[in-house]
Amino acid sequence: MGFLQNLYSPFSNDIGIDLGTANCLVYLRGKGVIINEPSVVAINQKTGQVVAVGKQAKEMLGRTPQHIKAIRPLVNGVISDFEVAEEMIAYFLRTAQRGTRSLFGPRVVIGVPSGITNVESRAVRDATKSAGAREVYIVEEPIAAAIGMRLPIHEPHASMVVDIGGGTTDIAVMALNGLVKAKNLHVAGDRLTSDIIAHVRDEFKIVIGESTAEALKFAVCSVLEGDSLLEAPVRGRDLVTGLPKEVIITDEDVREAISGSVDAIIEAVREVLEECPPVVVSDIMDVGINLTGGGALIHGVPELLKSMLDLPVNVANDPLISVVRGTGTIIERLDEFSSILLDEDALPTFEHV
Numbered sequence: 001m002g003f004l005q006n007l008y009s010p011f012s013n014d015i016g017i018d019l020g021t022a023n024c025l026v027y028l029r030g031k032g033v034i035i036n037e038p039s040v041v042a043i044n045q046k047t048g049q050v051v052a053v054g055k056q057a058k059e060m061l062g063r064t065p066q067h068i069k070a071i072r073p074l075v076n077g078v079i080s081d082f083e084v085a086e087e088m089i090a091y092f093l094r095t096a097q098r099g100t101r102s103l104f105g106p107r108v109v110i111g112v113p114s115g116i117t118n119v120e121s122r123a124v125r126d127a128t129k130s131a132g133a134r135e136v137y138i139v140e141e142p143i144a145a146a147i148g149m150r151l152p153i154h155e156p157h158a159s160m161v162v163d164i165g166g167g168t169t170d171i172a173v174m175a176l177n178g179l180v181k182a183k184n185l186h187v188a189g190d191r192l193t194s195d196i197i198a199h200v201r202d203e204f205k206i207v208i209g210e211s212t213a214e215a216l217k218f219a220v221c222s223v224l225e226g227d228s229l230l231e232a233p234v235r236g237r238d239l240v241t242g243l244p245k246e247v248i249i250t251d252e253d254v255r256e257a258i259s260g261s262v263d264a265i266i267e268a269v270r271e272v273l274e275e276c277p278p279v280v281v282s283d284i285m286d287v288g289i290n291l292t293g294g295g296a297l298i299h300g301v302p303e304l305l306k307s308m309l310d311l312p313v314n315v316a317n318d319p320l321i322s323v324v325r326g327t328g329t330i331i332e333r334l335d336e337f338s339s340i341l342l343d344e345d346a347l348p349t350f351e352h353v
Helices: 002-011 056-060 082-097 119-130 142-147 187-206 210-219 252-273 278-287 303-308 317-333 334-340
Strands: 016-021 021-027 032-038 039-044 048-051 068-071 107-112 133-139 161-166 169-173 178-185 231-238 244-250 289-292 312-314
Touching: 002 334, 016 082, 016 317, 021 039, 021 082, 021 317, 032 056, 032 082, 039 082, 048 056, 048 082, 056 068, 082 119, 082 133, 107 119, 107 317, 119 133, 119 142, 133 142, 133 278, 133 317, 142 161, 142 169, 142 178, 142 289, 142 303, 142 317, 161 252, 161 278, 169 252, 178 252, 187 210, 187 244, 187 252, 210 231, 210 252, 252 303, 289 303, 289 317, 303 312, 317 334
Parallel strands: 016 107, 107 133, 161 289, 289 312
Antiparallel strands: 016 021, 021 032, 039 048, 039 068, 161 169, 169 178, 231 244
8 A cells, every 4th residue: 555655645645634513624735634614505496506615605694585596515524415515515625726737536544533324434435536536545533633733642551531522422542553442422513503592592582693693702702701801792583573673691601601501521521530430531631631623712612621621721823724634644644643544434432413
């Protein structure tokens, strides 16, 4: 395999992809992270043609005429609409290779949630190959994130990663280039956004859009009570009158909205720790939990984890790109990391909730 890879490498591009539920990030060998766009595709239902992908498509969410539909082809980190996912991946591959010369399709390392099933993994592999990739390698996202954070996962000393993404939260303990214990939770950024939408509807009788709720999540959200009150004006449709209305939302409102989901994430981390061997827990007590993903940017999350679990918490330097940076490192040194890639026919089974 190594000989063929070396033979092809001068004539093709090597690409790493973090195929996230909320955002898709692309790493091009020799260039770094060159794409970070929402995982959204707008389709003209009359013609079946793709109207927009990424940022342009996300801006259309909730604003499209009847014949145009904005679709998220990934749900909970896995492909839910194969054809649309293929179109999206093809678009990102074309964009990544624009201005470069290659005789062959690219080699691609792509990150997936831990505990992914054989069927789900094959869907990712097939969609990426159909989009133009020559070779596709699958890696579990917490392992890619750990590599992206430069954690010593090849050593016997255990490392723990909590990756709070858009569709899933991946909790994993790693040592010797493998997963000791892992859990994949369908409670993450998108669930927090849904919690905020539901809370504003129930408490203020106003319907707000997804983009408004996302903005609130980062503007005034704090999972811990602070010294100063955070607040922001929010505009939506009044459920009673049907007319536009503006209200003020505070950090206390958002904290109340997402408390149940945040508690579920903390409880899942606690369960993984409880199921680890004592020597592994001892290692984690020494070095702490490594927090990454968009959820790491929510104010107070690292401090809450530290206080609830009584463990040190280290936040990645750039939590949004840990996974894609890891896929990039793998594609740069594919022979070195070949043992951590998922075998298409022998996927491990971890708890999936």
